[in-house]
Amino acid sequence: MDYDAAYREIESLANERQQDFEQAVVDYLHDRVPHYSWVGIYWVEGSDLVLGAWKGPEATAHTRIPIGTGVCGAAAASGRTEVVADVSADPRYLACFPSTKSEVVVPIFSDGHVIGEIDIDSADLDAFGAGDQRFLERIADLLNVVRAS
Ligand code: SME
Numbered sequence: 001m002d003y004d005a006a007y008r009e010i011e012s013l014a015n016e017r018q019q020d021f022e023q024a025v026v027d028y029l030h031d032r033v034p035h036y037s038w039v040g041i042y043w044v045e046g047s048d049l050v051l052g053a054w055k056g057p058e059a060t061a062h063t064r065i066p067i068g069t070g071v072c073g074a075a076a077a078s079g080r081t082e083v084v085a086d087v088s089a090d091p092r093y094l095a096c097f098p099s100t101k102s103e104v105v106v107p108i109f110s111d112g113h114v115i116g117e118i119d120i121d122s123a124d125l126d127a128f129g130a131g132d133q134r135f136l137e138r139i140a141d142l143l144n145v146v147r148a149s
Helices: 003-015 018-032 070-078 130-148
Strands: 038-045 048-055 064-066 082-084 102-110 113-122
Touching: 003 018, 003 130, 018 038, 018 048, 018 130, 038 070, 048 070, 048 113, 064 070, 070 082, 070 102, 070 113, 102 130, 113 130
Parallel strands: none
Antiparallel strands: 038 048, 038 113, 048 064, 082 102, 102 113
16 A cells, blocks of 8 residues: 555545545545555544544444444544554444454544544554555545644
8 A cells, every 4th residue: 555645646635625524534444455444534533533524335323423433432532643553452442343353543632632533444464564554644624734724
């Protein structure tokens, strides 16, 4: 996967209106990165994370997650990217899809505060490496910049 080329393509979508941009990013990641099975963006609302744009084979029941709960809530509470190589071995994991084997959650920051996050499930075990993490952290920055513009 050429993450730099993918980032440049995603950056070129940034002239869309904000809501359209967020959906376009999610669609791109889901459709173009083979090991990304389900892709969603959650936004912080008070003490919860609320699901915004998403793409995957099925809707998740977890459209509102308290900060501190699940892998999503842990990343929002700590402000650190969570890479879970085997979701069945992580007691924090909130199950959404039986096919999910691994997950990455990347916080979106604004002025040093977590305002949201990108959540990606994979049907492959240990699907997410350092390249994915760097790529998704750059996209998280871009989502903040576009949201603030
Ligand atoms: N698995 C997440 C919940 C969100 S679903 O994957 C879409 C978690 O443990 O927080």
